[in-house]
Amino acid sequence: MTTGDHSVKRLPASRIECTVSFGSEETKNAETRALANLAQDVKLKGFRPGKAPEELLREHIDENRLLEETVRNLIPETLQMLIEKESLHPIAHPKVEIMSRTPLTLKVTIVEKPAVKVKRPDSIKIEHKKPAVDEKDIDRMVEYVLRQHRKTVQVERAAKENDQVIMDFWAQDSEGNEIHGIREKSYAAVIGSKTLLPGFEDALIGLEAGKGKTFTLTFPEKYHAQELQGKKATFHVTVQAVEAVQQPALTDDFAKQHLEADSANAFRERIRRSMEQQEQNIERKRREEQLFEAIREATVVELAPELVEEEKGAIIEQMEQQLQRQGKKFQDWLQAQKKTPEEVQKDLQIQAEKQLRLRLGIEQLIEDKDIRIPEEEMERNIAALLAPLSEEQRTQLREQYQQGKPAYAQLAWQKKVEKLIESFLA
Numbered sequence: 001m002t003t004g005d006h007s008v009k010r011l012p013a014s015r016i017e018c019t020v021s022f023g024s025e026e027t028k029n030a031e032t033r034a035l036a037n038l039a040q041d042v043k044l045k046g047f048r049p050g051k052a053p054e055e056l057l058r059e060h061i062d063e064n065r066l067l068e069e070t071v072r073n074l075i076p077e078t079l080q081m082l083i084e085k086e087s088l089h090p091i092a093h094p095k096v097e098i099m100s101r102t103p104l105t106l107k108v109t110i111v112e113k114p115a116v117k118v119k120r121p122d123s124i125k126i127e128h129k130k131p132a133v134d135e136k137d138i139d140r141m142v143e144y145v146l147r148q149h150r151k152t153v154q155v156e157r158a159a160k161e162n163d164q165v166i167m168d169f170w171a172q173d174s175e176g177n178e179i180h181g182i183r184e185k186s187y188a189a190v191i192g193s194k195t196l197l198p199g200f201e202d203a204l205i206g207l208e209a210g211k212g213k214t215f216t217l218t219f220p221e222k223y224h225a226q227e228l229q230g231k232k233a234t235f236h237v238t239v240q241a242v243e244a245v246q247q248p249a250l251t252d253d254f255a256k257q258h259l260e261a262d263s264a265n266a267f268r269e270r271i272r273r274s275m276e277q278q279e280q281n282i283e284r285k286r287r288e289e290q291l292f293e294a295i296r297e298a299t300v301v302e303l304a305p306e307l308v309e310e311e312k313g314a315i316i317e318q319m320e321q322q323l324q325r326q327g328k329k330f331q332d333w334l335q336a337q338k339k340t341p342e343e344v345q346k347d348l349q350i351q352a353e354k355q356l357r358l359r360l361g362i363e364q365l366i367e368d369k370d371i372r373i374p375e376e377e378m379e380r381n382i383a384a385l386l387a388p389l390s391e392e393q394r395t396q397l398r399e400q401y402q403q404g405k406p407a408y409a410q411l412a413w414q415k416k417v418e419k420l421i422e423s424f425l426a
Helices: 023-041 056-058 063-086 136-146 200-204 253-256 263-299 305-325 332-335 341-368 375-386 393-401 408-426
Strands: 003-012 015-023 093-102 106-113 149-153 162-171 184-189 211-220 233-247
Touching: 003 063, 015 056, 015 063, 023 056, 023 063, 023 305, 063 093, 063 106, 106 305, 136 263, 184 200, 200 211, 200 233, 263 341, 263 408, 305 332, 305 341, 305 393, 341 408, 375 408
Parallel strands: none
Antiparallel strands: 003 015, 015 106, 093 106, 149 233, 162 184, 162 233, 211 233
């Protein structure tokens, strides 16, 4: 255990600044351990790794690196000593600074959970809008379903509205170069479906099989390929075939044969219920987001800079993992933002502060409302969570959901938050 002298100064935002000085013997012991650790990476002719004399090792190890490793060796016991003697409860990684080398003196800044107050929680009211499904919305969904069952018949005439055109096409930019990724063969498009660039389908009207056409269009400002946004392009189209589209009508017989419904009205009713459920989910999500914003606005807390920095680091790490799953790099994302590093840092700062304020506000409300999850309820939640898994998977994961384990605590927290949300939105 650390024997060095220490002093403690309490700062705003629940920060505790501890200054710790170490005796020469304790510093020497930590330095010896540090030297042994670093020696494993030092290759000296005639010596096995870690077996060279200490004097020789010191000549080949950077002095600052040795000091950093010495401090790293001292930190665990130092923190334990401070936590026990000063009854501290850190909620973030401590910040460690070297104040002097002789005697070795460290400044350790520890952040505890700050005082949190949620102003007038009883006044938080979230409007409930009853989801409504318009008959036109149902008509559009019916039309979409019927299109999936349409048939096409090749015709020997010029293409017109609602016909399907099979074609080859490619495009050139304003300088006459072919645009990469635009060339298509045997591409099928229905005139009037609005699936192609504005004006493209209209340009196909009047064309027959074997005929071609060249026309110029402008890519939309919000086109998915940024390099083409707002740019003009010349398209070269050759029609292979024109097909008349035969779309079925929604009748009772069609509903029974193809849509697993007793009647046309029954099918429309099924669509209505599905769309109402979707609208209810959207409304619930909107209300939850509005609730979170209200809690964040009502939460009064002074955030320590170290706490915000740690939250920023967590946000970046999460983003990097997400981008990695998409096969992208964080640096590429930064460039795509078209912002200066300072602007990106400011955005991250705001996001981190918002997340912390909301999380601390939710924690305080759960505590104020004394929301708990009884053990029997937790058992039911765990059983429901594991139910879809195989017997082998359930056996493996069941151990992780024992009381006192991180997975158990995470699930309990999730259920508490759900109960808190329900208390406001019910």
